[in-house]
Amino acid sequence: MEFQPLITELGCIVQKQAPLQVTKWAKIDKADRESLLQMAKKRSAQNARNRAMQNTPHVTGTKSLARAQPVGENEAPVCEEEIFLEVLGHKSGYIRGRGHGSKPSRSLSKHHNKSELEAANKRANELEEKLNAQQKDMEVIKATQKATNEICKN
Template structure:
């Protein structure tokens, strides 16, 4: 350990920390730091973030929900347009039905 610590350092590089020296001398073991026991895990074990299947499925479901919410807004707008159109048609039919209707056969008796 002392030999590693006393090695000459290049100008642009930094001196190794005690932790790095211990890892080089003693080796690495996932979740356990030799010489230090169970404790904080080395930064190398936290370097990447992997999405699990659950995370991926959750993202897909959120995207599907957003798409369905947009479709709901679109369908609601179309329904409103159809309701307005139906009211217009009904109003125009009521206006034309003011003409006298044909007499029923029972009116003559």
């Protein structure tokens, strides 16, 4: 059972309702302590009634409902822009976050993404070729070192 919300709630009640001249809880007289306790019980009962009236139980904890949505195993994560397009739809002449005005065509953005992908693939291929060349050089160096070691032993 988690007591932190209760402690926070009681702290707020004490801050607002307790006599200001009293510095410690133990120094509050019994009548004031009882009235503070009654306020806390009254608020707790009201909150319980409010929770009972809710139709949908909150079961996600601290996670928002959007984050709690299940994601398929083979499903690629969807970027924020795609979510906005799916939910709000495409609006001609409107750029999200910038308002109305000229919007770049979707074909240009696809072309831009495609060119970025091609550049990344080209760079990956170049790096792979460089790695293979370095591995071959390493094998030659090892063979040379092995031959040198054999000569030194004899």
